[in-house]
Amino acid sequence: MSEKPARHLSQAAEGVRAFNHTSLSVGDDWVYPGHAYDAVGNLSHMVGMLEQAVQQSTRPVMHTYEHGRVRIDGNGDADAKVAELVAAQRDAEAAAAALTAAVQRMHNAVSPMGLDTTGIPEFEDDEDDA
Template sequence: MTTPDRLASQAGDLIRSFNHATIITGDGWQYPPHAYSAIGSLAYLVRMLPQAIEQTLRPVEHTHKQGRVAVDGGRDPQEAVTELRASVTDAAALAQALSTALDRMHAAASPMGLDTRGLPEFEDGDT
């Protein structure tokens, strides 16, 4: 069974792979439409982050309602859960702001293309 924490880990691994694959340009990663497509995919991913972030609180809330949250160092569980809630709210808001920025990037990259004039690999040979 794939658990939510494992799925999040796999998503991180895929982003790491993307980072490695995009270090240099090459086949499939050299023209503005390649960036446009990747930005669109990243925007899609980031649009889902606020919900994912907020839902990470569910197991803690569930356990807290049962009075079963224990905190290292003997700290007050209510205080720790309150701090976590505030952090989740901040993180979800920042993810939403990142989503907005990526949508702007996507729109900015949208009209860009490759000027193929004079590039032999793009000539049709009928001239």
């Protein structure tokens, strides 16, 4: 039995929802710049794949349209609706590319960041060793 491609996008959305929930407040695993570096790196990887996902998400429509089998509710114009879809897809691809570039810049910006441990008791032993 093959998997339904749309299910993967549902799982990705669930993962983003879980991240949004667990990252609302600072905690032991979500407090230092390195934690943000990891998160932004994963986010960069994910959004880097959005443009292709946008392109491929319309394949079933385009396949059906190319075979003259798209029907629009209320006897609507299939050519007009497919043209609308293609235009919106192009806009989404451009937005995905822009988002990818912005998140990659975020990752580059957070990359050199670390924690200044000066005066933090838990790290004093480490400073004495240096």
